[in-house]
Amino acid sequence: MVAVEVLRVFTDDRGDYGNPLGVVLDGGSVPETAQRQQLAATLGFSETIFIDDAERGRLQIFTPATELPFAGHPTVGAAWVLSRELGRSVSTLETPGTRIATWADGDRVWVRGQLAATPPWWHERLADSAAVDALDGPLDPEQDATQLWAWRDEAAGVVRARVFAARYGVPEDEACGSASMRLAAALGRDLTVHHGCGSIVYARPGPPGTAEIAGRVVSDGLMA
Incomplete structure (x- = not known):
């Protein structure tokens, strides 16, 4: 066993x-x-x-x-x-x-990965957190690897997000680090991502071609 x-x-x-x-x-x-x-x-x-x-x-x-x-x-x-x-x-x-690369900072564990190695997530911004909360799947069934997100507090870099990943055999991913990495790299700023039902992902751009994520x-x- x-x-x-x-x-x-x-x-x-x-x-x-x-x-x-x-x-x-x-x-x-x-x-x-x-x-x-x-x-x-x-x-x-x-x-x-x-x-x-x-x-x-x-x-x-x-x-x-x-x-x-x-x-x-x-x-x-x-x-x-x-x-x-x-x-x-x-x-x-x-x-x-x-x-x-990996390191610890207090109770958070960080990793830095190459963006080219991450799955090719599609990102779509919604109007607000309530729209993300109300989702029961991707907006388009063909979006089988997608992170849907909205600003919860844009000035503070706080995001509300959910991921649907049927391509990988995962109807909904509770907390997706690689999609959050790609989002931070695309936005060019540090993010606190409130993901799924209550998980928290910390994400930020890294050196060129990379991004970093952390969590407890x-x-x-x-x-x-």
Whole structure:
């Protein structure tokens, strides 16, 4: 039986909400890519990660439908679990497709990724937060990887957002780091993104071609 720990990434400051993440700490227990994809689909989280080398921060990321070279909440969660539970304070994470810088600032875990490695999210701005709250799916069924957003407080950089990602086997993602990275890069400013039902993502532009995201993480323990 494969041991899977469940984290919640991008919680609020009380440790509530957050996007569930499946973590296989012993990646070697699921050696084949097809087996990993099957497990990710069975678990049904928006992403599941497999840690293959804790010393080097090497991992693989799977949605229920496909493997990704980079995703936001899995890399934030991986950095947290490596440091807090495995005692490996790595400065770089590696997937088969990219390298990701990571560091901690108080209770927030940061990652910096290449925008070219992120999924190609479509962004659409709505009139206000109430319009985002009222959504029951994307505005167009063909928008199968989209972040819909509105300013909650434009002067302060506070955004209300939701993500729908049928392309990746995720009807709605509670808190999407990579889409928030791309939004911060497009707007050219620091953002506090109130995502999904109550999660919080911190996002900002990074050096050219990159953006950064941060969030708080809690563990819900091993799955029964």
